[in-house]
Amino acid sequence: xxxxxxxxxxxxxxxxxxxxxxxxxxxxxxxxxxxxxxxxxxxxxxxxxxxxxxxxxxxxxxxxxxxxxxxxxxxxxxxxxxxxxxxxxxxxxxxxxxxxxxxxxxxxxxxxxxxxxxxxxxxxxxxxxxxxxxxxxxxxxxxxxxxxxxxxxxxxxxxxxxxxxxxxxxxxxxxxxxxxxxxxxxxxxxxxxxxxxxxxxxxxxxxxxxxxxxxxxxxxxxxxxxxxxxxxxxxxxxxxxxxxxxxxxxxxxxxxxxxxxxxxxxxxxxxxxxxxxxxxxxxxxxxxxxxxxxxxxxxxxxxxxxxxxxxxxxxxxxxxxxxxxx
Numbered sequence: 360x361x362x363x364x365x366x367x368x369x370x371x372x373x374x375x376x377x378x379x380x381x382x383x384x385x386x387x388x389x390x391x392x393x394x395x396x397x398x399x400x401x402x403x404x405x406x407x408x409x410x411x412x413x414x415x416x417x418x419x420x421x422x423x424x425x426x427x428x429x430x431x432x433x434x435x436x437x438x439x440x441x442x443x444x445x446x447x448x449x450x451x452x453x454x455x456x457x458x459x460x461x462x463x464x465x466x467x468x469x470x471x472x473x474x475x476x477x478x479x480x481x482x483x484x485x486x487x488x489x490x491x492x493x494x495x496x497x498x499x500x501x502x503x504x505x506x507x508x509x510x511x512x513x514x515x516x517x518x519x520x521x522x523x524x525x526x527x528x529x530x531x532x533x534x535x536x537x538x539x540x541x542x543x544x545x546x547x548x549x550x551x552x553x554x555x556x557x558x559x560x561x562x563x564x565x566x567x568x569x570x571x572x573x574x575x576x577x578x579x580x581x582x583x584x585x586x587x588x589x590x591x592x593x594x595x596x597x598x599x600x601x602x603x604x605x606x607x608x609x610x611x612x613x614x615x616x617x618x619x620x621x622x623x624x625x626x627x628x629x630x631x632x633x634x635x636x637x638x639x640x641x642x643x644x645x646x647x648x649x650x651x652x653x654x655x656x657x658x659x660x661x662x663x664x665x666x667x668x669x670x671x672x673x674x675x676x677x678x679x680x681x682x683x684x685x
Contacts, residue, residue: 382422382424383422384420384421385404385411386398386401387400388429388439389403389409389431390496390498390500390501391439391497391498392437392438392439393495393497394476395497396478396501403431404416404417404418404419405419409429410429410433411423412427413428440496442495442610443494443610444494444610444613445477445493445602445603445605446491446592446604447597448488448491448594448600448601449466449488449489449490449491451485451487451488452464452485453469453485454466454485455482463485466491471602474493474602476495477493477494477495478493478495479500480493480499480500480503481503481565481589488583488585488586489514489585489594490587490588490592491586503589504565506563506565511561511563511590512561512563512586512589513586513587514559514584514587515557515558515560515584515587516557516559516583516585517555517556517582517583517584518555518556518579518582519554519582520580521578522548522577522579523548524547524548527546527548527577528546530543530546531543534576536576537572541562541566541569541573542562544573545559545562546559546561546574547559555582560574591609592605592609
């Protein structure tokens with residue numbers, strides 16, 4: 360029987376050695392292997408789909424050691440993959456979920472081919488767009504989502520209504536909306552045209568629909584929301600639907616600098632040779648301008664060769680002269 364560290368009866372089993380070696384909880388092990396997020400992994404365990412050393416687990420309160428064999432649906436879980444991170448420009452109209460019961464399009468159905476199984480760092484709702492981070496490491500995703508990480512989410516928001524900077528500055532002290540307390544929010548009025556205004560917003564918590572609900576509480580109706588930054592990572596010039604992997608050096612700096620973590624990362628490969636410069640494209644001549652005639656090859660004449668006679672230059676015919684009348 361698998362032991363549970365929290366079991367007050369002191370029962371032992373195949374998992375006891377794992378607990379004594381320290382190990383890590385089964386949900387965390389599954390998340391770090393890229394199987395699912397920690398919450399989803401806990402549901403997999405509760406559904407009886409996960410086994411440890413041949414014993415089906417019924418509770419996620421189990422430790423997994425380096426010598427244990429963990430399986431999901433009878434298949435061995437691969438060893439922990441190195442942590443990787445991608446930037447994705449989420450278009451509006453996609454759900455941030457792996458599968459929607461209503462059949463609506465999702466982010467993970469529209470990802471380009473070639474990516475491993477990834478999960479999102481946080482979410483963007485159906486009508487929101489912009490920067491969505493993807494990772495193959497569930498523990499990394501969870502760490503980046505927590506408010507304690509200190510990672511600031513930045514947005515550009517278009518809203519219907521009227522507001523002054525003085526009114527937006529009141530959000531710096533936080534606000535409570537419908538019994539939900541939101542932390543300090545930085546909001547800067549950028550520009551406005553007619554009844555629509557653009558606002559730059561920065562938050563550190565990232566609660567469900569936080570930006571929309573907070574601005575609605577001050578009389579503004581959000582009609583477009585674009586996430587432009589998450590911590591030190593920026594949306595930049597990434598086109599909608601495109602994915603770009605964050606360089607390993609930048610991920611390592613993020614983990615050690617912003618999060619204070621030491622997550623396993625892939626080894627850096629050799630530096631690539633710089634690509635040869637692209638030859639310049641031929642310039643198009645202006646309309647109505649004739650192209651320059653090609654240069655004639657130079658011919659060297661030897662003694663005894665007959666040289667071609669040069670034709671006299673043509674002269675333009677002049678106007679016909681009229682005779683004088685006597």
